[in-house]
Amino acid sequence: MTVDGAGSIPARRQGMPAAAGDPTGPFLRITEIFHSIQGESTWAGMPCTFVRLTGCPLRCIWCDTAYAFHGGERMTLAEIVERVKALGTSLVEVTGGEPLAHTNAFPVVTMLLDAGFTVLVETSGAFDVAPLDPRAHKIMDLKCPGSGESHRNLWSNLDHLGPTDELKFVVKDRGDYEWMRGVISERKLGERVAEGSLRALLVSPVWDEVDLEELARWILEDKLPVRFQMQIHKLIWGPTRPGV
Ligand code: SF4
Secondary structure, eight states, rough: OOOOOOOOGGGGGGGSSSSSSSSSOOOOEEEEEEEOOOOOSTTTSSSEEEEEOOOOOOOOOOOOOOSSSSEEEEEHHHHHHHHHHOOOOOOEESSSSGGGGSTTTHHHHHHHTTTTTEEEEEEEEESTTSSSTTTTTEEEEEEOOGGGGGGGGGGGGGGGOTTTTTEEEEEEEEHHHHHHHHHHHHHHHHHHHTTSSOEEEEEOOOOTTTOHHHHHHHHHHOOOOEOOOHHHHHHHHOSSSSSO
């Protein structure tokens, strides 16, 4: 098994693993499965295995995983679970691309939970999160206007986020910041975090686009109840390297 310096094991660089379960069973297309340091969310800093599904119908202007739009390796759900087990972290993130664009993402999340993993699901917020196994931790974007995809936000998803779920805004500029501030106020999202019906509001600057000091100042001036986060994996391994 090839393991690169960051501990990643890209599925696309390896042959199929030994059969696990029925090889004709339900499958997903997988861009990569690797372990790394979780770079974002309240789980940041923890060793985590990432299952990156192939394909996304959105095209965020600043997307940093466009390499996951096409290709990928066909793997059965059982094979995916076996690959994750082999990497040995207790924390797993199902991501993409957009994982929830694929029907079989829902059962594989349940299979990972049944196998004893803590499972995070990173989603764009453009697809219905309600059918997800309630034991999964949702990390859901609300797309700001600067992404070019804010018209895809499925606002009803806010009703399906609970005490273990997190809402993320990726901010490209002052316009995005003000949009986020308005949404937090209008939807009373700070109140939801305070009362415990939502775990956290995350603010991520678009890499190399936002002056970090300015963004910090805006947040402090407005006393926004948010968590400013950097993408730790990019600080460690650089902004363009896949599989970390
Ligand atoms: S939803 Fe995610 S994967 Fe899809 S284009 Fe936007 S950032 Fe990229």
